[in-house]
Amino acid sequence: MRVAYFDPFAGASGDMLLGALVDSGWPLGRLREVVGRLDLGPVEITAEPVTRQGLRGTLVRVRTAETEAAAGRAVGQAAPALPHRGLADLLRIVAAARLPVPVETRVERVLRRLAEAEAAVHGMPVESVHFHEVGAVDTVVDIVGVVAGLAELEVERVACGPLPVGRGFVRAAHGWLPVPPPAVAALTRGVPTRGVDVEGELVTPTGAALLTALADDWGPQPAMIADAVGYGAGQRDFPIPNLLRLFLGRTTDAGQESLTLLETNIDDMNPELYEHVSARLFEAGAVDVWTAPITMKKGRPATLLSVLGPPAAVAALTDVLFAETTTFGVRQQELRRDRLDRHLADVWTEFGPIRVKFGYRHGRLVTASPEYESCRTAANRTGAPLKDVFDAARRAADAHLAAPELTDG
16 A cells, blocks of 8 residues: 655644655656646745755745735735635635546545634634635645645555644734644644644644645554655754655555444434535545444334544544534444555556556455546546446456556556
8 A cells, every 4th residue: 555654753834745745756847737727826836955954855935926925025014915715715726726536625625624623713604714824825735735746646545643732822813822823723633742842833734734634544654665755844943853754655564454433323314415424524534434224213214324434533523423414422433444555557448548446465466446537537538438438447457457567566
């Protein structure tokens, strides 16, 4: 399984995550191309080597009209008037970019998580939250860039070490805030953190939203074989190297993972709501969601709603169940799951390249499955029936199963 392990020994921010991805081998040109699909006006993205306390890393800078206007004002001068974008505005920008569906879904999850944290901190509805800090555009660039970078590096599992918490205060649009800022404190609820004797903000809201939305596991580095190590640099200098380290590679745990099963019995909810509930659960990090008809006491027909997810997502998944369904209780079970190592690759068909997921067991190719979205894209592009595209992709995938040396495992 392709895995990314983030080691935030000095903190995490959106630009540090981008820097770590670029430093690990994701081409800067691809980052620019992805961001170029967003309707954000002129955006300049640069990457430069820097040192932090003697250690080398990559500093990614995102420059926009907004950031340049703010940077150019004199000290003590009032901040320039900047557009206040709400969550709906940012989601429209992302939707219009026509990103790959998995990327768009994860970006939306991160943005919603960030907006929900801000709403909780300020005691307002999510719809009323506006990203009025100077980094509103930077936030979209960072989130889209990180999610797209992980997807293009074919990362299937994200793990992260405990997030460090500094001390002191940080200045924001609402005035001076304690470190960690309230939004970061809300976002890191339920994940490991650790105190660090450093004055300043080490984890930003964008960094916290990305890691808490994308990470499947928290704690020590998993057993893995790393084929790339990257360092993303922060903007400031601290007494410790202001870098975020990223290990990219494959796991060596024979495909085992820990998961939590959440279940609840529901006998009084409109069945039309289940589709919406499922969508929200997947946004919150669910691995799978399903329903089954059951009979409760006194012969009442009901529905068993089951949700499978990583331990780090349990709090968010439980919140969705209580907010979006009529349940009064949720059961939990800790499970271990054996899963095949996965590798995504294109196979060539008469309809063009089709993305296929190849499954390996102890290094041996054992199965392959065409990706639905890739088949649908090819069907829409060529006008061919979707079932014909699937059949062609299946035949091409079967050729790899017959000669597994054709596929890089």
